[in-house]
Amino acid sequence: MKRILILGASGFIGNALYKELCSYFDTYGTYHTANDFFESNHQFHHFDMETENIEILLENLRPDVIISSLRGDFDAQIVTHFSIINHIIKHDSKLIFISSANVFDAFTNYPSYEYDKTLSQSIYGRFKIKIENALLRLPNHQYNIVRLPMVFGKTSPRIKQIKTIIDLGEPLEVFPNVVINATEILKVTQQIHYIINRNRQGVFHLGSTDLVHQRDFIADVCEEMGYENPLFKNVYDSNYDRFLAVLPKDNKLPKNLQITISQVVEASTKA
Known part of the structure; x- marks a missing residue:
C-alpha cells in the first residue's frame, strides 16, 4: 500500500x-x-x-x-x-x-x-x-x-465569503471582462x-472544460443559493476580455472525471 x-x-x-x-x-x-x-x-x-x-x-x-x-x-x-x-x-x-x-x-x-x-x-x-x-x-x-x-464547494472559503458579504448587505466585487474556468x-x-x-x-x-465570464458565474452561484438581486460592484480592469483559465490539452482525464461550469455551480450550492 x-x-x-x-x-x-x-x-x-x-x-x-x-x-x-x-x-x-x-x-x-x-x-x-x-x-x-x-x-x-x-x-x-x-x-x-x-x-x-x-x-x-x-x-x-x-x-x-x-x-x-x-x-x-x-x-x-x-x-x-x-x-x-x-x-x-x-x-x-x-x-x-x-x-x-x-x-x-x-x-x-x-x-x-x-x-x-x-x-x-x-x-x-x-x-x-x-x-x-x-x-x-x-x-x-x-x-x-x-x-x-478558483476552487469552490459547499464548504469552500469562497462560498462562505459570498454568503457573508451578501448577508452584510455589502456589494460583491465582480469582473465582467474576466473570462475564467473553475472547479x-x-x-x-x-x-x-x-x-x-x-x-x-x-x-x-484541473479546471472546468468550459469558460464563463466571472460576473456571470458569481451571479449564477448567488441565484442557486437563493439570493435575489444581490448587489454587485463591477470592476473593469480592461476594455477587452481578459482570460485567466487553465484548460487541458495534453493530459486529459476520463470523461467521468471532467467537470463543467454548470456542475461546479450545482455542486457548490445544492443543499
Missing part, C-alpha cells in the same frame, strides 16, 4: 484530499494550528514550516507520494519545497504540487494549456513558478504539477486520486 503524506492537511483542499485518500492508502497529514482532532489523530503531525525542517518528518515517514497543499509565508514554502525535492531525489519518491492558474496571469488574450510558458505579474504567481521550475528539472515520474483555477473540491480530490492510482506523470490542468 502506498504511503501518502499531505502537507497542509488541515486546510480546505488538503483536508478534502485526506478524506478522499485515507480509505485507500496509508495516508498522513500535517497541520499547523493546534486542534484537538488533529492532535489526537496519530495520522496527523504538527509542522511549522517557518521554524521546522520538513526533512525530519520525511525521514521518519518515508512517504511514497507527497502532496503539497501548503499555505503561508512564501519564503518558508520555497525552502520547504526545495528540501522536499532533495528528499524525493534521494529516495526516488514523488511530489504532487498544487499550483495555480496565476502562473499565467501575465497572459490575458487566451486560456493556458499544460506546457505553455508560465509568466506572472503577481507575487503569488511568481512564487508558484519558482517551485514549478525546480520540479520540471526532475525526471517525469517524480512529480506532478496540478494547476487549479469544485470533490471533483479535484477524485482527479488527484486517479493521478496517483494510474501513476500519471507531468502537468495537469
Whole structure:
C-alpha cells in the first residue's frame, strides 16, 4: 500500500484530499494550528514550516507520494519545497504540487494549456513558478504539477465569503471582462486520486472544460443559493476580455472525471 503524506492537511483542499485518500492508502497529514482532532489523530503531525525542517518528518515517514497543499509565508514554502525535492531525489519518491492558474496571469488574450510558458505579474504567481521550475528539472515520474483555477464547494472559503458579504448587505466585487474556468473540491480530490492510482506523470490542468465570464458565474452561484438581486460592484480592469483559465490539452482525464461550469455551480450550492 502506498504511503501518502499531505502537507497542509488541515486546510480546505488538503483536508478534502485526506478524506478522499485515507480509505485507500496509508495516508498522513500535517497541520499547523493546534486542534484537538488533529492532535489526537496519530495520522496527523504538527509542522511549522517557518521554524521546522520538513526533512525530519520525511525521514521518519518515508512517504511514497507527497502532496503539497501548503499555505503561508512564501519564503518558508520555497525552502520547504526545495528540501522536499532533495528528499524525493534521494529516495526516488514523488511530489504532487498544487499550483495555480496565476502562473499565467501575465497572459490575458487566451486560456493556458499544460506546457505553455508560465509568466506572472503577481507575487503569488511568481512564487508558484519558482517551485514549478525546480520540479520540471526532475525526471517525469517524480512529480506532478496540478494547476487549479478558483476552487469552490459547499464548504469552500469562497462560498462562505459570498454568503457573508451578501448577508452584510455589502456589494460583491465582480469582473465582467474576466473570462475564467473553475472547479469544485470533490471533483479535484477524485482527479488527484486517479493521478496517483494510474501513476500519471507531468502537468495537469484541473479546471472546468468550459469558460464563463466571472460576473456571470458569481451571479449564477448567488441565484442557486437563493439570493435575489444581490448587489454587485463591477470592476473593469480592461476594455477587452481578459482570460485567466487553465484548460487541458495534453493530459486529459476520463470523461467521468471532467467537470463543467454548470456542475461546479450545482455542486457548490445544492443543499
